[in-house]
Amino acid sequence: MRYAIVTETYPPEVNGVALTVQGLEQGLRERGHDVELVRPRQDGDLDIAADTLLVRGAGLPRYPGLKFGLPATRTLRKRWQSARPNAIYVATEGPLGWSALRAARQLGIPAATGFHTRFDDYMRDYGAPWLQGVALRWMRRFHNSAQATLVPTRELQHFLQGQGFDNVVRLARAVDTRQFDPARRDRGLRRQWGVGDDGFVAIYVGRIAAEKNLPLAVRAFRELQKTRPEAKFAWVGDGPAREQLQRDNPDFIFCGVQRGEEVARHFASGDLFVFASHSETFGNVTLEALASGVPTVAFDYGAARELLRHDVHGAAIADGDDAGFIEAVVRIGGDDLLRNAMRMACRNAVAALRPEQVAEDFDRILQSLARNGGPHVAAAAT
Template sequence: MKLVLVTETYPPEVNGVAMTLERLVNNLILQGHQVELVRPKQKIDDTGPAPDYPVHMVPGVPIPGYADLQFGWFSGGKLKKLWTENRPDVIHVATEGMLGLSALNIARKLGIPVVTSFHTNFHTYGDHYNYSFVANWLMAYFRWFHNRTLATFVPSQATVDDLEKYGFKNVKIFSRGVDTELFGKHRRSDELRQSWGAQNGDPVVVYVGRVAAEKNIPLTIAAYERLKKRLPKAKLVVVGDGPERAGLEKKHPEIIFAGMRRGEELAQHYASGDFFLFGSTTETFGNVLTEAMASEMIVLGYDYAAAHHHVVDGENGFKAPFKDEQAFLGSVDRLLDQEARFPEIRQNARAKAQSLSWGSIIKGYADEVAALAQLKENA
C-alpha cells in the first residue's frame, strides 16, 4: 500500500499526536508499505536528522502564542500536482486545519480514497481558553470534515461513543501502543534523581505533558501536595513546556520544571520517578499514562481514555471517577495505603504495557485502511 500522511504536527515537535504519527509512519514502513509525508515546515526542523522517506513541505503561518510552530496553509495546487504525478493508494489526513482541508478537497476531486484520524478534543478545551461559545460550531465543522471520508480513526471506544453522539459516521478504533524498549526501569538514573535533590529512596512524582490549562495541572499539584503530607521528602518534576509554565514556576518555586524532553532523555525522566499523577480531563487517549506504566511508575488518572482501558484499579495502578476532583485526591490516600504492594503493582503495570505492541496495532490499522480503499476502488 502506498499511503500519504497529511499532518500539521510531526517530530521534531514534541506532543502526543506527533509521536503517535511518527510511530505510525515508522511501523508502516517496517511492514513493507510506502509512506510519504505532507506537513508545514517548522522553525525547529533543522534540529534533527532528515527522515529516509519522502517529506513534502508546504507553507505555514505562525500559531498565535507559539511563534516556533506553524499551521499548514491552503496548498491545493501543490497537492494536486503532486498526487496527479504520483498517485497514492490512500491519503490519511490527521489534522482538520487549512492544510487538511486542502488535502481532503483535492483527494476527493482526484478520486483518491481518504481516511482521517481524530486526535484532540478541542471541543472540550473551551472552558480553559474562553471559547466554549464556539464548541458547537467547532464540532459541526469537524463532523462535516470527517464524514466526507471513508472512516475516522480514534484511539478508544469512549471516543467512538462521544463522536457518534455528535453525528460522526464510520468511526473506527486505531488504538495506541507503547515502546517498552524505550520506556522502562532500565532507564533509571541516580544522577538525574540527585540533580532533583532526591536522595536514596526519596519519592519523586513526575508529570509529563504540555504545561497548559487543558491539562489541569493544578489538580496534579494538589495531589502531589496531598502525597507530600505523608511523604515529606517527595519532589515534583514537571516534564514539558507550554503557556502556563512561567506562571506555575513563579507560583511554585519548589517544583522542578525540566522542560521539553524526548527520546531516551524523556524515558530517563519517567524511569527516574516513582509516581505519575495525571489530572487531565481532555485526553483522547493519553500516551503518557501507558509510557509511565511501562516505566514501572505507580500511576493515578481519571477513569477514561487510557486509564479506563488499561488500568485495573489497585492492581496495576489507580483511577478515580471522571472529573471527580475529591475522589482523585482521595485516591492519593488509597494509593499510599497500598505501599507494601508497590513492587507487585509496578510489575503488573509493566506487564500491561508489554502487551501493547505498536507493531500489531498498526498492522490492524493498515489492513483496515487497505480494505476500505479497495472497497472504494471497486464501488
C-alpha cells in the same frame, strides 16, 4: 501500496499527535509501503527526504515552536496527480488537513482521518464552554468528509457515533516497551532532583498548558506534602503555562522537553505519575508511565479506561471527581509498599501491546479503502 500521510505536527515537535503520526508512518514503511509525508516546514529543516512534501505554515498562537499548515489544495492536487497515492491519512484538522481532504475528493482518492484531539473540550479549558457545540460540529464536518475516522478507544468510538460521525473505526494504540522500561530508573537523575533511594518523586510528563488541568495536580501534590513534606514534583515538558507555574511553585523541578531515551529515563525515575487532564483523546503518556513501571493516577477515560485498573496500576478516578483524585494521590503517594506492589503490575498491563500490530491494523484499514473505496469494508477490517 503508496500512501500519503498529512499532518500539521511532526517530530522534533513533542506532543502525542506528532509522535503517534511518526509511529504510524514508520510502521507502514517497515511493512514495505511507499509513504509520502506532507507537513508544514519547520525551523531548522535542512536535509529533507524526497518523499516529504513541505508546505507553508504559520505559528500557532500560545504554542511557541508549533505551526499549522496553510491552505495547499492546488499544491496537493498537482502532486497527487503526478504521483497518485492509493489512500491518504489526514491526522490533523487544520487548514492543511482540510486542503488534503478537498484535493483527495477532487481526485477520487480515498481518505481516512485521525481523531487525535478533543478541541470541543479545549473550549471549556480555555474559558469558552459555549463554543463546545460549535467545535464538535466543525470536527464532524471535517471527519465526515473522509471515508473513515480512526479513533484509539471504544469509548471515543461510541461517543462520536452518537454525535453523528460516520464510519468511526477503532485503531488501538501501543507503546514501545523497549524504550519505556523500569530498568531505566536512574539514581543519578534522582540525586539531581534531591531525592535518595527512599525518597518520593511525583512526575508529570506532557504539555504544560491549561487543557491539562494542572491546578488539580498541584493541589493533590500539596495535600500529599502535608504527610510527606520531603516529596518532590518533577515536570517534564514545556508549554504556555510553564512560566506561571514555575513562578508560583519555586520548589518544583522543571526538566524541560525530553526525547527518546531521555524521556524514558525521566519517566522511570519517578514514583507516581500524576495526570489530571480531562481533555485527552487517548493519552499516550499513560501507556508510557505503565510501561515504565510507574503507578498512575488519572481520570477514568481514554487510555486509563482501556488499561489502568483501579488499585492495581494506580487509580482510575471518575471524571470530575477532584476530591477522589486528590485522595488517590495522597493515599498511593504515601504508601511505599503499595506502590512497589503496583510497579510490576503496571508493566504487565502493557506488555502485550505491540507497535507492529498497530501498523498491521492501520495498513489493513488503508488497504481496504484503497481497494474498495467505501467505509463499510474499512470498518469490518478492524
